[in-house]
Amino acid sequence: MTGSPRPGKTPQPTRRPDAPPLSTSVSPTPRQLWTRSRGIALAVVVLLAAAVAIAALRTGAQHGRLDPRSADPQGSRAVAELLADRGVSTRVVTTTEQARSAAGADTTLLVANPDLLTDGQRSRLRAVAKDSGGRTVLVAPGAPSVGDLTPGVTADATPSTESALSPSCSLPAARRAGTADMGGIRYDTLAPDAEACYLSAGLPSLLHLPAPRSKGDTVVLGAPDILYNDRLDKQGNASLALQLLGSRPHLVWYLPSLSDDRAATDSERRSFFDLIPSGWRWGTLQLAVAAVLAALWRARRLGPLVAERLPVVIRASETVEGRARLYRRASAHDRAATALRTAARNRLAPLVGVPPSQAHAPETLIPALSTRLRSPGQDPHLLLFGPPPGNDAALIALADQLDALEREVRHS
Numbered sequence: 001m002t003g004s005p006r007p008g009k010t011p012q013p014t015r016r017p018d019a020p021p022l023s024t025s026v027s028p029t030p031r032q033l034w035t036r037s038r039g040i041a042l043a044v045v046v047l048l049a050a051a052v053a054i055a056a057l058r059t060g061a062q063h064g065r066l067d068p069r070s071a072d073p074q075g076s077r078a079v080a081e082l083l084a085d086r087g088v089s090t091r092v093v094t095t096t097e098q099a100r101s102a103a104g105a106d107t108t109l110l111v112a113n114p115d116l117l118t119d120g121q122r123s124r125l126r127a128v129a130k131d132s133g134g135r136t137v138l139v140a141p142g143a144p145s146v147g148d149l150t151p152g153v154t155a156d157a158t159p160s161t162e163s164a165l166s167p168s169c170s171l172p173a174a175r176r177a178g179t180a181d182m183g184g185i186r187y188d189t190l191a192p193d194a195e196a197c198y199l200s201a202g203l204p205s206l207l208h209l210p211a212p213r214s215k216g217d218t219v220v221l222g223a224p225d226i227l228y229n230d231r232l233d234k235q236g237n238a239s240l241a242l243q244l245l246g247s248r249p250h251l252v253w254y255l256p257s258l259s260d261d262r263a264a265t266d267s268e269r270r271s272f273f274d275l276i277p278s279g280w281r282w283g284t285l286q287l288a289v290a291a292v293l294a295a296l297w298r299a300r301r302l303g304p305l306v307a308e309r310l311p312v313v314i315r316a317s318e319t320v321e322g323r324a325r326l327y328r329r330a331s332a333h334d335r336a337a338t339a340l341r342t343a344a345r346n347r348l349a350p351l352v353g354v355p356p357s358q359a360h361a362p363e364t365l366i367p368a369l370s371t372r373l374r375s376p377g378q379d380p381h382l383l384l385f386g387p388p389p390g391n392d393a394a395l396i397a398l399a400d401q402l403d404a405l406e407r408e409v410r411h412s
Contacts, residue, residue, distance in 0.1 A: 112224075180237050
């Protein structure tokens with residue numbers, strides 16, 4: 001019959017002509033990659049946009065801050081104008097060397113951002129405050145700088161929660177000014193001659209430190225509010241600022257800048273990571289931990305084997321023939337003979353009552369096999385455990401003899 005399959009042939013699976021081609025690829029498609037990663041990509045875009053917005057806002061807020069030439073709300077032009085009306089000249093400098101050369105006994109040196117200075121710059125400014133005989137005003141120095149500029153003074157880690165504070169000291173300038181916006185960084189000192197003013201929780205936010213063996217002194221301000229344009233008319237801020245900065249006829253207003261290359265030697269220059277605020281470092285660490293957790297969550301895991309549909313069906317006989325051709329091409333008579341003998345021993349062992357673990361032990365298999373043989377003079381040991389054949393004819397003869405041996409044992 002024309003419609004029936006040929007004997008010995010495995011029928012091939014039929015497919016419709018309009019059926020899509022079978023695919024064995026397990027690689028994700030671009031659409032799958034986008035579906036998996038769009039959530040993470042959106043989160044990264046949102047974080048970058050937030051970082052840019054915050055940086056822009058911070059940059060705008062810091063523009064002109066504590067600059068005596070700036071009319072911004074946080075600038076200090078109003079203080080400079082009032083001092084000029086009282087005959088005090090104001091000079092703005094941006095390098096440590098300019099500040100050192102301008103300092104003198106008739107000068108007040110104001111350092112706007114002491115925490116931006118390097119260790120070497122702080123050491124040089126400390127020598128100026130000690131030897132010039134003038135007044136040095138440090139505006140809100142934090143823990144990194146206050147100890148270097150004023151030895152014996154430490155900054156408390158918790159700032160004051162109050163803004164307007166009363167003097168609570170005998171310093172004439174503070175007593176005349178009265179209540180002022182001095183709530184900020186609080187300090188502690190063991191200096192016996194230090195005058196502590198504007199206390200909050202027992203610690204002052206204004207320190208007056210007379211310099212030993214000279215007529216100079218140092219004033220440490222815990223908050224810059226009294227110098228801001230928009231805060232100068234509040235409380236006694238104007239009075240306190242004018243008295244602290246107008247005690248000498250000349251005022252040198254030092255605005256530290258990151259471009260102060262002449263003041264900082266190569267070993268003192270800050271690296272890129274030194275300029276990153278600590279908050280951004282913690283944020284980067286948290287993002288790294290989140291990225292690792294997301295990678296662990298989305299990583300490919302080993303699971304059970306999954307059956308895969310193959311595009312073609314290969315008959316077992318074709319596989320055997322292909323392997324035989326490989327053996328023949330390599331002249332591997334020894335390997336082919338070993339495979340034939342191993343398979344024969346595995347089939348003969350249960351027929352003669354030998355356990356599978358002893359199927360390849362001649363001292364167990366041969367005696368049990370000899371009791372089943374009816375052909376005299378037949379040596380099963382040479383057949384099952386003998387040397388490998390040397391050519392194709394000997395290999396074919398070995399296969400025929402193994403088949404005959406197995407048939408005889410089965411019939412017995």
